[in-house]
Amino acid sequence: MKKFVSLLLVILLAVSAQSQTIIQRDPIIEKMVNEVNSDSLKSYINSMVSFGTRQTMSTFTDNKRGIGAARNWVLDKFNAFAKNAGGRMTCYVDTITLPPDGKRINEPTNLGNTMAILKGTDPNDDRIFLISGHLDSRVSDVMNKTSDAPGANDDGSGAAAVIECARIMSKQAFGATIVFVTVSGEEQGLLGANFLATQMADKKWNLEAMLNNDIMGSNNSTETNIIDNTRVRVFSEGLPAFETEKVANIIRNYGLENDGKARQLARYVKETGERYVDNLQVVMVYRNDRFLRGGDHTPFVQKGFAAVRITEMNENYDHQHQDVRTENGIRYGDLPEFMDFELLRKNTALNLSCLANLAKAPAMPQEVKVESKNLTNYTTLMWKAPKAGAVKGYYILIRESTSAFWQKKIFTDKTEVKLPYSKDNYFFGVQSVNKAGNESLAVVPVPAGR
Numbered sequence: 340m341k342k343f344v345s346l347l348l349v350i351l352l353a354v355s356a357q358s359q360t361i362i363q364r365d366p367i368i369e370k371m372v373n374e375v376n377s378d379s380l381k382s383y384i385n386s387m388v389s390f391g392t393r394q395t396m397s398t399f400t401d402n403k404r405g406i407g408a409a410r411n412w413v414l415d416k417f418n419a420f421a422k423n424a425g426g427r428m429t430c431y432v433d434t435i436t437l438p439p440d441g442k443r444i445n446e447p448t449n450l451g452n453t454m455a456i457l458k459g460t461d462p463n464d465d466r467i468f469l470i471s472g473h474l475d476s477r478v479s480d481v482m483n484k485t486s487d488a489p490g491a492n493d494d495g496s497g498a499a500a501v502i503e504c505a506r507i508m509s510k511q512a513f514g515a516t517i518v519f520v521t522v523s524g525e526e527q528g529l530l531g532a533n534f535l536a537t538q539m540a541d542k543k544w545n546l547e548a549m550l551n552n553d554i555m556g557s558n559n560s561t562e563t564n565i566i567d568n569t570r571v572r573v574f575s576e577g578l579p580a581f582e583t584e585k586v587a588n589i590i591r592n593y594g595l596e597n598d599g600k601a602r603q604l605a606r607y608v609k610e611t612g613e614r615y616v617d618n619l620q621v622v623m624v625y626r627n628d629r630f631l632r633g634g635d636h637t638p639f640v641q642k643g644f645a646a647v648r649i650t651e652m653n654e655n656y657d658h659q660h661q662d663v664r665t666e667n668g669i670r671y672g673d674l675p676e677f678m679d680f681e682l683l684r685k686n687t688a689l690n691l692s693c694l695a696n697l698a699k700a701p702a703m704p705q706e707v708k709v710e711s712k713n714l715t716n717y718t719t720l721m722w723k724a725p726k727a728g729a730v731k732g733y734y735i736l737i738r739e740s741t742s743a744f745w746q747k748k749i750f751t752d753k754t755e756v757k758l759p760y761s762k763d764n765y766f767f768g769v770q771s772v773n774k775a776g777n778e779s780l781a782v783v784p785v786p787a788g789r
């Protein structure tokens with residue numbers, strides 16, 4: 340009882356000291372974030388553009404032009420970085436031959452995802468974190484495989500972020516495994532992402548988070564005259580696309596429409612990204628993707644994985660999916676000259692900070708439950724230690740039901756707490772945290788004791 344009273348005191352003190360946010364950065368992550376370099380990103384994009392077109396059905400046998408040369412170039416980059424990883428990084432092009440599908444593939448096509456897998460150092464930790472961007476590009480006609488399709492921003496920006504994260508992170512050790520991938524076939528119907536998501540689901544890979552980076556290096560809309568390089572969007576699904584009926588019942592019963600896996604990940608991206616990247620606001624958008632558009636995270640959420648899309652705040656449609664041309668004095672086409680490499684640097688750093696914090700953190704707490712046997716204005720939460728990683732303790736996250744973000748964060752080194760907050764009025768989450776302050780994703784408790 341005494342123990343409980345003192346714990347309660349600590350909690351009350353913590354809650355009353357909420358007026359200030361204390362930012363504590365892990366110096367190892369901070370150092371990696373500082374290594375993200377806008378000149379590196381620019382040079383990767385110029386190299387990708389130099390392949391003329393990276394359309395999915397363009398040549399894959401020419402060594403200077405087309406998607407084949409591009410994917411081999413990414414592989415060479417990954418292999419060069421792997422030399423710093425002491426044998427922990429495996430790189431390859433994962434290929435499949437796709438038959439014509441009557442949609443956006445009209446001839447047998449050799450599709451290849453360029454992969455780099457940085458194996459975790461903890462043999463008991465099977466968690467995987469994935470960062471993705473698409474290497475393929477397109478012009479106005481999606482079937483055109485010969486015209487120049489520079490794809491500097493769509494999605495040279497995302498692919499460059501993947502390469503830059505691989506460069507910096509390959510030199511570091513993480514408990515969990517990180518997968519860096521530039522996929523192909525996005526513009527032809529999310530084909531490369533679907534190929535990868537299917538394999539991961541079939542092989543039961545323990546993929547805990549997927550960050551899809553697509554179109555994130557341009558800062559303006561010429562339509563609305565907005566120029567802004569301080570904000571980025573993260574899209575996350577609301578009602579999950581996976582096991583819809585089963586999940587919908589739980590959501591309906593407990594009001595969890597804003598607490599799915601993707602939404603938790605989006606919240607984590609915002610909180611972690613803003614902790615490590617200065618002058619960047621992460622704007623959560625409560626939908627899976629934009630109107631009329633798709634993205635590589637979607638095949639992953641359809642398989643039940645936590646996946647989000649990271650995209651610039653203001654898209655410029657003169658520079659996406661356009662033939663390179665000048666018309667009525669307007670320059671069209673997805674060219675590097677229209678990009679903001681400082682914005683891309685920040686967005687890459689955002690990805691890096693999230694991946695590093697996740698892969699360094701202990702795994703999520705297990706069997707997180709909320710006591711629901713009795714009518715009481717207290718809330719009792721209980722859980723079990725995570726499967727992998729050294730734990731210093733846990734953060735109890737609390738927010739009002741109308742709040743988008745966690746409002747209180749309370750530390751405990753126990754695996755059960757009784758809080759003076761009614762479970763009827765607040766949402767809760769529990770994260771594992773280690774000595775360096777790296778937190779796992781939050782787990783929302785399920786009712787216990789019925």
Ligand SMILES: [Zn+2]
Nearest residue numbers: 493494553554
């Ligand atoms: Zn794209």
